[in-house]
Every structure is written in structure tokens, then in C-alpha cells.
Amino acid sequence: xxxxxxxxxxxxxxxxxxxxxxxxxxxxxxxxxxxxxxxxxxxxxxxxxxxxxxxxxxxxxxxxxxxxxxxxxxxxxxxxxxxxxxxxxxxxxxxxxxxxxxxxxxxxxxxxxxxxxxxxxxxxxxxxxxxxxxxxxxxxxxxxxxxxxxxxxxxxxxxxxxxxxxxxxxxxxxxxxxxxxxxxxxxxxxxxxxxxxxxxxxxxxxxxxxxxxxxxxxxxxxxxxxxxxxxxxxxxxxxxxxxxxxxxxxxxxxxxxxxxxxxxxxxxxxxxxxxxxxxxxxxxxxxxxxxxxxxxxxxxxxxxxxxxxxxxxxxxxxxxxxxxxxxxxxxxxxxxxxxxxxxxxxxxxxxxxxxxxxxxxxxxxxxxxxxxxxxxxxxxxxxxxxxxxxxxxxxxxxxxxxxxxxxxxxxxxxxxxxxxxxxxxxxxxxxxxx
Numbered sequence: 224x225x226x227x228x229x230x231x232x233x234x235x236x237x238x239x240x241x242x243x244x245x246x247x248x249x250x251x252x253x254x255x256x257x258x259x260x261x262x263x264x265x266x267x268x269x270x271x272x273x274x275x276x277x278x279x280x281x282x283x284x285x286x287x288x289x290x291x292x293x294x295x296x297x298x299x300x301x302x303x304x305x306x307x308x309x310x311x312x313x314x315x316x317x318x319x320x321x322x323x324x325x326x327x328x329x330x331x332x333x334x335x336x337x338x339x340x341x342x343x344x345x346x347x348x349x350x351x352x353x354x355x356x357x358x359x360x361x362x363x364x365x366x367x368x369x370x371x372x373x374x375x376x377x378x379x380x381x382x383x384x385x386x387x388x389x390x391x392x393x394x395x396x397x398x399x400x401x402x403x404x405x406x407x408x409x410x411x412x413x414x415x416x417x418x419x420x421x422x423x424x425x426x427x428x429x430x431x432x433x434x435x436x437x438x439x440x441x442x443x444x445x446x447x448x449x450x451x452x453x454x455x456x457x458x459x460x461x462x463x464x465x466x467x468x469x470x471x472x473x474x475x476x477x478x479x480x481x482x483x484x485x486x487x488x489x490x491x492x493x494x495x496x497x498x499x500x501x502x503x504x505x506x507x508x509x510x511x512x513x514x515x516x517x518x519x520x521x522x523x524x525x526x527x528x529x530x531x532x533x534x535x536x537x538x539x540x541x542x543x544x545x546x547x548x549x550x551x552x553x554x555x556x557x558x559x560x561x562x563x564x565x566x567x568x569x570x571x572x573x574x575x576x577x578x579x580x581x582x583x584x585x586x587x588x589x590x591x592x593x594x595x596x597x598x599x600x601x602x603x604x605x606x607x608x609x610x611x612x613x614x615x616x617x618x619x620x621x622x623x624x625x626x627x628x629x630x631x632x633x634x635x636x637x638x639x640x641x642x643x644x645x646x647x648x649x650x651x652x653x654x655x656x657x
Contacts (some may be wrong), residue, residue, distance in 0.1 A: 230525025233258045247564040248510035255517030262524045289505040290472035291381040296497035298336045301483040303450040307332040310447035313440045320422035320429030323368045324415045326351040330372030331411045334379040335454045344373025344607045348614035361428040362618045367626025370607040374596035379407035384592045391570045396468045398652035402585050413633040515567035522571045532576045557598020589648040600627040
């Protein structure tokens, strides 16, 4: 059997294991180890397993993962996410669809602390769904906006998706974080525009909430200052060159913990729970990354990236055409696979092609991460949809999927804009590093 045939069998086995819900890391460990053993011998497979595990686990750059995850978990326990939602609610809750728009803003703000789409959807679902139900929002809009708004967690920095992309492609985490700022704000604006349009067509979808006085708006805005300060210091510190991404993660986590201690909203039990959840999530991410470094050499030895590159070149679709084909593949895979699994499975295949075409890897990273977001609300997997279902068990799953469709369309439009205008993604990282 040729190396290419062995590689093809390995990918097929990996997909089958993932469809069978075998944990991503274990599936990749198994396929990568056996693949290298078959192509390069037992000693090579064992040596790679030992060396890559130690090298990756000792990487100082990966400290950013537990720190940002801890920051988001502590922010949840201290009620900072609720304060941001209350501020947005006080300012725009009195207009049609205002509660839904406030939810999107809350998701965006919380995303800038947690870096997790699932955490954003779960937290803001608990905070906002009850309020929207109280004011008779259509369940399709209320659940759809939480599921879609939660996807901002993987695009607005700090983003775990960007960290994994950076590690797998050896790109700058700081540049990727800055590249996600404007696209994240663009997508947030597109979601709000979608809500406004839906409520204009069908006013009963999002009835107006109660008006608030100027004093109430001011109190709510003051309450949101801590979370806004943390966001500005971490992301602004990276842009201004005051902190590296790792240092910014440490500063952010420290400030959130300090806020919890000063306001007495963080006791020892809550901190223990936040730290435990952070450790579990970090261990999962680390296992996936180590497994990715097992399967990447197997794909290289089997010449799969070269074969895919030759196949795409044979299409003669040009740079943009090839880029669209690759993103379409991500879109289809997103209907069946979890986002991190897609990254570690496809980047070793597609990234060499992207570099050969002269496509900016930072721009490509933004496009890929946005496409991964679309997978979070695409049937039949749609992880965020199932998260919202767990918070709103009375709403049928079909209604939630119908509710996310307009927002999925908004993401397609945003993706098209980012493809047409790469500078939206590149202006901040280029400004910082030039």
C-alpha cells in the first residue's frame, strides 16, 4: 500500500471515530501513532510521542489558555457578565428587539473575557432568556440570538480558536487577537441589524421592554465599568505594546480575581469551582494539541497535503476561488465535526496550500475561525444550539434551529465582506507590528 493510500485510510478511520463520538484527542492519538508506525516504524512513533508531548506541554505560550479560561470563569462567578447585560438592557431595552440586541452585546462583552463560545452561550442564556420570555419574545428569536451571539466567543479576542490556530500554524497569537477585533465588531453589528430587521417585519417577535430613567441608565453603566476596564486593559495593552498576550492574560485574570475579592462576590468555594473548571478545560485543549502534533507528521509522511494541493491547483480556480472552496469544505465539515477537531484535522492539509498561494495566514485564520463559528449553529451538530436547549428545555430543538437561520445568513454576509476587504482583518495587526 502506498503512503498516500495509508494516509487516505487514516483520515477515513479518523472521521469514523469522530462520528462515533470518540473523544477528539484519543481518536487523533490512535490514528497518528498507528499511521507513523506503519510508515516509519515503531521507534519513530514512540520517539515522536515522547518528544512532542514534552515539547508542547512545556511551551510557555500555552500559559495563555488557562489564564484566559480562568478569567472568564471567575467573571461568571462574580456576576460581571450580568452587569454588562444590565447596562445594555438599560440603554436599548425599551426599543423593539432591544432585549435581544442587549443579549448580543452581552455575549460580545463576555466573549472578550472568556474566549469560549460555549461559555458565552451558556452564561448569557441563563441571564437573558428569562427576561425575554417575561416580555413575550418569540422563542425562535430569543433562543436563536443566544445561540448565535455565543459564537462571538471564538472570534472576539481572547479566542481559544485563535490560540490553537496560532500553535498549529506557528503564527503570532497577538496578531491573531488583534485581527479578530474589527471582524468581531462587524459580526456583532450584523447580528443587531438582523434583530432590528426581524422586529421591523414582525413586531411581535421582539416587543419593547420598559423604559428606564437616566439615573437607572447611569447606575447600570457604572456597574459595567469593571468588565469594560478589564477588556480595554487586556486587549488595549496588547495593541499598545504594554503586554504580550501571555502577560495580558495574567493581568486580566488578576484584575477579575481582585474585583471579586474587593466586592466580596468571590468566595473560596466559587474560586475553587472556577479553577477546577479551568483546569478541566485546559487539560482538554492540551490533549487535543498534543494529539494534533501526532497526526500532523503522519499526514506529512503520507503526502496528503501535497496531493490536496495538486488537486486544488488542478481546479484552476484562482486564489480567491481556491480560498472559497477551502472555506466551503470547512462549512460542510462544521455540520458534523466540532470546531477544534476541524482545525487539527484540516490545517496540516490546507495551510501549505494557503502559503503557496500567497494568502496572508492571519487573514486566513480570521476567515477559518468565522467559518468554525458557523458550524457551532449548523445542524445536525450545532453545539451552541444544544447548549441553549439545555437552558430552555421547553423550546423544541427545531424552533431553535429555525431561530438561528437569519443569524447564520448574517454570518455568510460578514464572511463575504471579510473576503472582499482583507484590510478589515489586517489593519490592526499591521498597525501594531509596523
